[in-house]
């Protein structure tokens with residue numbers, strides 16, 4: 001099997017590439033490195049193609065592959081340039097989809113829980129979309145277009161995955177768009193009080209990247225086209241994260257609450273309905289405690305030791 005992973009040098013894409021290679025697949029990484037970290041490709045064997053998914057001439061030059069996992073996107077949800085956001089995320093997606101249709105190969109693309117906005121939780125795949133920003137809207141457009149193509153063309157398999165909040169190794173290059181778990185770790189490891197929106201009771205469905213990436217690879221085996229939530233099915237509060245990090249770091253830092261500047265357009269509560277995910281035998285395996293434990297012990301603290309050694 002040869003799999004093309006767009007955005008393969010990014011956070012989740014690079015984790016996907018590593019799982020594919022561990023399972024014996026050949027990979028091709030397509031990334032323009034606009035928001036990637038080349039260090040994420042340490043020990044990766046696949047060919048790297050540095051190119052923009054918007055470049056239509058690219059697709060004629062790509063080697064033969066068996067399937068595509070499309071991760072490439074602008075992922076900074078606070079970007080104000082709507083034209084750029086929708087162009088890359090939606091038109092780029094349409095190019096990748098057209099490539100798969102022309103070659104009659106399977107496409108697994110990534111949508112987002114952002115499409116639900118502040119809709120009812122647990123969030124079900126069929127509920128009405130209510131995107132609150134241009135990023136979420138760009139993902140909604142991908143889901144809408146994929147559904148239209150499926151209906152009209154009886155197309156080859158198209159699987160859309162709506163990731164909830166993903167955290168884990170490989171996200172440090174994302175700066176403001178990195179997970180809250182990563183940001184809180186940095187503050188707390190430096191001995192600072194963790195800063196969260198008042199009063200830390202917001203709840204999100206946080207999924208560890210090892211689960212999200214594994215489910216993504218397993219989606220290549222699905223036999224039907226569908227859109228699927230990728231979450232744990234359990235919403236956890238920001239205060240929970242602080243408590244887990246305090247325990248992992250052996251600290252007792254009190255939260256420093258501040259006003260939420262995104263009040264009204266902020267997703268205060270997200271929880272995936274995971275019935276369909278379970279039906280596909282593809283549920284998450286890490287609890288929040290286990291995911292943060294693995295991340296802190298095996299990745300973040302190793303990085304902290306290296307930073308300490310460098311500055312000493």
Ligand SMILES: NC(=O)c1ccc[n+]([C@@H]2O[C@H](COP(=O)([O-])OP(=O)(O)OC[C@H]3O[C@@H](n4cnc5c(N)ncnc54)[C@H](O)[C@@H]3O)[C@@H](O)[C@H]2O)c1
Pocket residue numbers: 006007008009010011012013030031032033034035036037051052053054070071072073074075088092110111112113162163164165166167174
């Ligand atoms: N991290 C999350 O919590 C989360 C949640 C929901 C959905 N997603 C989706 O998952 C996917 C991966 O996100 P991530 O968190 O790994 O972010 P990321 O920013 O690390 O990865 C995106 C990758 O796409 C590449 N890219 C951007 N524009 C490109 C272009 N025009 N051509 C080629 N490559 C381009 C970037 O260089 C980067 O490597 C994205 O589609 C994102 O929208 C992520």
